Amino acid sequence: MDVKRQVDIIRVNPQDWPNGTPAAKADDPDLGHDLIPADRYFSTHFMALEWDRLWSKVxxxxxxxxxxxxxxxxxxxxxxxxxxxxxxxxxxxxxxxxxxxxxxxxxxxxxxxxxxxxxxxxxxxxxxxxxxxxxxxxxxxxxxxxxxxxxxxxxxxxxxxxxxxxxxxxxxVEPLADYLGMIPAHLDPYHFERMAWVRDVTIEWDCNWKTSVDAFHENYHVQGIHPQLQWYLDDVNVQIDCYDKHSRYLVPFATISPRVALPSTIPPAIDHMMRKAGMDPADYEGRVSDIRHDLQRFIRANAPAQGKDFSELNDDQLTDDYHYSIFPNVSMNIHAEDIMMFRQRPHPTDPNKMFYDLWMFELVPEGEDWPERVRHQHFKHGDKSIGQVLDQDAFNLPTVQKGMQSSAFKGLWLSRQELRIRHFHHVLEQFIYGAHGHQPGDL
CATH class of the missing domain: 2.102.10.10 (Rieske [2Fe-2S] iron-sulphur domain)
Known part of the structure; x- marks a missing residue:
């Protein structure tokens, strides 16, 4: 199958939503295609530079x-x-x-x-x-x-x-509003303050914090370690946007990846998404390829009666994953009714370890009681499951961390689908090395 990257998946004119999340594609920065040096993932020297020039500054x-x-x-x-x-x-x-x-x-x-x-x-x-x-x-x-x-x-x-x-x-430090830049204008329409804790977990992972950040900055790995998601989302037609320090990608949900054949029946994950919205899959007579837009229309029409105000969100936000990263260590899978947030924290002394905070929040419909705050859990990787998809990511990361220390591996060889990783390291280098950025011989 000839899979081509497209960026015209946002059909809503941003001018139709003047107070909502900007949906237009940002120009891709020209960041070259040099290797991202492997050493910076396990070097104690680079870890010290990060502390002095990044963590203590932002x-x-x-x-x-x-x-x-x-x-x-x-x-x-x-x-x-x-x-x-x-x-x-x-x-x-x-x-x-x-x-x-x-x-x-x-x-x-x-x-x-x-x-x-x-x-x-x-x-x-x-x-x-x-x-x-x-x-x-x-x-x-x-x-x-x-x-x-x-x-x-x-x-x-x-x-x-x-x-x-x-x-x-x-x-x-500069004012918080200046540091966040475009983030509030993009994300305030979701009204995070209306969402309640449903999960609060810290897991100790055997990898560098950047190894984890990289894993959640691209969708290229879906066809590799998350094949089941191809029956739930489009991992090819993904819009990537890089801003000053932060970035995002927009992933269509309730649809099928062009990497797999279109099924004749509704896949279980999309069936669940329809039922969660109050839409009965048994009554649906359209094509599987039409479900995403029909589901958006259903949610738009029925949300007010369910106590859900999505008036500031565009139609694609009612189904899709708007994934944002706030530099240096916050990633968010954002949906109309929930957030899955990751905070990736460095280990105090070991560049081969980190702390992965998994925070999840769900919208509380108007008129419903606010749930009791969920209790925090802390454990090491492998002690408990954190869900199929995240278990798949977590299983892979320690082997990535070990492999990067091979003498045969000099650095990350990145594709256009991994532009957010390159942008992340570009911003990192500005903090570590100043305006001149990474130079030959630097870690």
Whole structure:
């Protein structure tokens, strides 16, 4: 079968949705076709450069805003060798500061969620207010040097967008809105704040964080390790858009890949998608190739009665996967009624390991009760299943990590279908090497 890449899959005129997600194809950047050096995936030197020039400079996803509803609610989140506390203040604002006691370096709270009136170190009972100010030092008169300078933990930048909270280790970081760039204009129409937690998992993976990022930046691997998805989505006619730091691809769902023969009956996955929308597959008399657009029309007509407001979304967003990446380490499979979000975090010391956060949210229809917040789970790869598709990705990544350390493998040999990977590394190189980017001899 002659499979050709097309980019004209968006049929909705963006001018018809002036307040919605822009759907137009962005111009592809000319980033060349050099190898992406393999060394940067396992080099401790490059890992150190990433810490000094990337992780400690950018905005990072900290958690979900609805975990910080009341004064004293806090999120303790780890990134590399650092841990950060993000705290809701009595006046409703947010504050963030390092999760460390200034006395002897003890962590004030373990990673996770909580509510408190103050942060008291369990070692010697030094106590900090919700704003990070030191409120008690037992036997302060025994310290001839007095309390630490400024009498408080250093403040870190923090902010909110899209129902999520963000922080930076860089006190001079640009405003969050500037860093996110086009992301709010693209994603605000989904109204993430209307979606509730349904899954919160951290899995320890035996690969570099970038190995994981790469895996979710392209659809080329569907025909390789996810063949079952070809009966549910079109992995060929995918629109790829690269912006300043961030990127996306738009994948048609409720349709069939041109890599396989068109079936005479409705595949089970599309059958499930129709039933979930309230459409009875047994009553459908059209062709399988027409289901996607007929399903879009059905959802558009019936959503208001189901308490679902999709008025800011275009028709393709009612079925398709709009996959966005927020540099450096957030990936989102976004649909009208749910989000599957990945946060890929580096290991503190080992470039061959990482932490993979899997967060899932589902739309709560108007008038329905907000569900109880799902509990967080943490385990190592292989201990539990995280679903067929993600298990397939997870199974493959450790062998990729090992293979990249072969003397025969010099770097990534990328196709046009993997443009987002090349763009990701282009942005990474700007942070690591400056405006001149990657040069021969650099990792």
């Amino acid at each position: 905005w990072l996803l900290g958690g979900r805003a609805d975990d910080l509803k009341e004064p004293g609610d806090y999120i303790s989140t780890d990134i590399g060798r650092e841990s950060v506390l993000i705290v809701r203040q009595p006046d409703g604002s947010l504050r963030a500061f390092p999760n460390v006691c200034l006395h002897r370096g003890n962590r004030l709270r373990p990673e996770g969620l909580g509510n408190t009136e103050n942060f008291r170190c369990m070692y010697h009972h030094w106590t900090y207010g919700l704003d990070g100010a030191i409120t008690r030092v037992p036997d302060l008169d025994s310290f001839p040097q007095g309390a630490p300078p400024a009498g408080r933990l250093p403040a870190l930048p923090c902010g909110e967008w899209g129902g999520f909270v963000w922080f930076s280790l860089n006190p001079d």
